Amino acid sequence: MGFISRGFRGKRRDTADSGRLPPGQYLVNDYPVLSAGPTPRPNLDTWTFSIEGEIDTPKKWTWQEFLALPAETVTKDIHCVTKWSKFDTTWKGVSFDTLFEGVETAAEYTTQFSDGDYTTNLPLEDLVDGKAWIVYEYNGEPLHPEHGGPARMLVPHLYFWKSAKWIRGVRLDKEQQPGFWETNGYNNYGDPWREQRYWGD
Amino acid sequence: MILGASSVTGEISLNPHEVRAFGVTSRGPLLWTQAELVELVHETPRVASLLFNVPDWPGHLPGQHVDIRLTAEDGYQAERSYSIASPPEERSVALTVERLDDGEVSPYLVGELRVGDKLELRGPIGGHFVWRAGDDRPLLLVAGGSGVVPLMAMLRHRAAASHKTSARLLFSSRTFADIIYREELDRLAAASDGLTIFHTLTRDTPQGWTGFTRRIDAAMIQQVAWPKEQTPAVFVCGPTPFVEAAADLLVGVGYDPLWVKTERFGATGASGG
Numbered sequence: 001m002g003f004i005s006r007g008f009r010g011k012r013r014d015t016a017d018s019g020r021l022p023p024g025q026y027l028v029n030d031y032p033v034l035s036a037g038p039t040p041r042p043n044l045d046t047w048t049f050s051i052e053g054e055i056d057t058p059k060k061w062t063w064q065e066f067l068a069l070p071a072e073t074v075t076k077d078i079h080c081v082t083k084w085s086k087f088d089t090t091w092k093g094v095s096f097d098t099l100f101e102g103v104e105t106a107a108e109y110t111t112q113f114s115d116g117d118y119t120t121n122l123p124l125e126d127l128v129d130g131k132a133w134i135v136y137e138y139n140g141e142p143l144h145p146e147h148g149g150p151a152r153m154l155v156p157h158l159y160f161w162k163s164a165k166w167i168r169g170v171r172l173d174k175e176q177q178p179g180f181w182e183t184n185g186y187n188n189y190g191d192p193w194r195e196q197r198y199w200g201d
Numbered sequence: 202m203i204l205g206a207s208s209v210t211g212e213i214s215l216n217p218h219e220v221r222a223f224g225v226t227s228r229g230p231l232l233w234t235q236a237e238l239v240e241l242v243h244e245t246p247r248v249a250s251l252l253f254n255v256p257d258w259p260g261h262l263p264g265q266h267v268d269i270r271l272t273a274e275d276g277y278q279a280e281r282s283y284s285i286a287s288p289p290e291e292r293s294v295a296l297t298v299e300r301l302d303d304g305e306v307s308p309y310l311v312g313e314l315r316v317g318d319k320l321e322l323r324g325p326i327g328g329h330f331v332w333r334a335g336d337d338r339p340l341l342l343v344a345g346g347s348g349v350v351p352l353m354a355m356l357r358h359r360a361a362a363s364h365k366t367s368a369r370l371l372f373s374s375r376t377f378a379d380i381i382y383r384e385e386l387d388r389l390a391a392a393s394d395g396l397t398i399f400h401t402l403t404r405d406t407p408q409g410w411t412g413f414t415r416r417i418d419a420a421m422i423q424q425v426a427w428p429k430e431q432t433p434a435v436f437v438c439g440p441t442p443f444v445e446a447a448a449d450l451l452v453g454v455g456y457d458p459l460w461v462k463t464e465r466f467g468a469t470g471a472s473g474g
């Protein structure tokens with residue numbers, strides 16, 4: 001018999017959809033914010049998105065060029081390591097499969113880098129085959145700076161800190177290099193379904 | 202598209218330098234342990250401090266938090282994060298929780314839980330929003346409502362340290378009665394050891410109130426914040442809208458965004474004006 005909290009019943013607001021909720025998460029209707037510092041407000045005239053590192057010819061797009069890329073609209077559930085989950089969030093942006101077209105690399109890992117000096121690391125495998133996007137619209141509106149606008153990563157199958165806000169580029173790495181939260185106690189991979197929140201989970 | 206075959210791994214290897222940077226030595230998995238409530242202190246009508254005896258507590262840094270997990274008889278569970286209010290110098294772990302009447306976990310912690318009860322807890326968690334007394338930069342703390350909790354761990358740590366950095370706390374509460382830790386803050390400020398505390402009340406002010414009486418704004422930040430030439434260490438904590446506003450104002454007075462560390466309690470932490 002496991003531990004029981006005397007007198008605790010719980011609200012069970014989420015039971016109808018409980019199969020969609022990873023362990024330890026609860027459902028919210030609003031959209032909370034998690035970030036380590038103030039919200040950056042980059043200038044779109046000088047904004048670029050680049051792919052660099054283990055790549056023969058690094059790639060770079062300006063904001064206008066980025067908006068001209070083929071875009072997709074996707075609806076996904078998102079899961080924040082601070083325990084909230086939100087269902088059916090709708091985003092518009094560019095799939096990594098599009099961004100990586102023609103790219104040859106020996107890298108197996110990637111580091112996302114953002115305005116505000118934020119980085120997060122992901123296996124390359126987790127960015128491809130329709131698993132990750134750079135998004136610039138949320139629910140049909142331009143992405144608000146608080147939520148990572150002008151553009152952020154969307155990697156919905158991992159905890160949401162892996163979806164770097166204010167994204168400026170991806171570096172292809174041969175070795176795995178822990179990013180910002182990953183060097184600050186948070187898990188290197190971050191699968192919500194295996195509750196990989198912290199080091200050692 | 203040709204991409205190298207990658208192997209997904211959840212393993213991490215960290216070099217000793219990074220482990221030291223985190224501040225706590227051994228980094229095995231963070232296991233759930235049963236913590237016993239040994240003392241309950243009512244801070245305000247809606248806020249209580251809970252003192253736990255946590256077996257084998259590894260120690261923590263001011264600013265870190267724990268996760269707590271509640272389990273109902275049928276196995277239903279709820280988890281939430283709570284900042285640690287006690288300084289590293291103390292053996293027991295104190296949390297300070299604001300009761301949200303329609304919330305799931307906080308009304309249990311403030312209302313149901315009694316001395317002698319246990320709950321499951323794991324931590325300490327977080328290596329970014331932390332402060333050590335050895336940091337020489339002037340300290341600026343900005344709190345909205347229960348956002349004062351991790352900042353209180355910093356002030357308590359500072360009070361216990363031999364070398365005391367100059368520090369300022371700007372604390373926004375709704376009413377006088379809602380000021381968490383009011384008497385302890387008064388005592389800390391009265392020590393005249395380089396700590397200045399500024400209160401602002403956003404709803405209601407008592408007769409003779411000499412603090413600010415509005416939401417934080419540019420003029421208030423101008424008046425309270427260290428000049429940017431002093432390159433302060435800044436910690437902002439509270440409900441998300443409060444943190445957004447405060448952090449923007451600090452960048453507005455010329456602070457480098459990298460000096461400003463934020464912790465957002467989410468849309469859920471309702472207080473702070």
Ligand SMILES: Cc1cc2nc3c(=O)[nH]c(=O)nc-3n(C[C@H](O)[C@H](O)[C@H](O)COP(=O)(O)OP(=O)(O)OC[C@H]3O[C@@H](n4cnc5c(N)ncnc54)[C@H](O)[C@@H]3O)c2cc1C
Binds near residue numbers: 082300303307
């Ligand atoms: C790192 C961190 C540190 C924190 N530290 C502290 C701390 O020191 N002290 C503290 O008091 N808090 C702290 N918090 C906040 C804390 O984790 C909880 O979010 C808070 O206690 C509320 O939890 P709850 O279960 O009582 O409310 P919840 O059940 O989570 O509800 C919160 C609010 O949202 C509403 N709500 C949520 N879901 C629904 C739904 N499906 N339908 C309708 N309404 C809904 C509720 O009515 C309520 O008003 C911290 C959070 C983080 C991330």
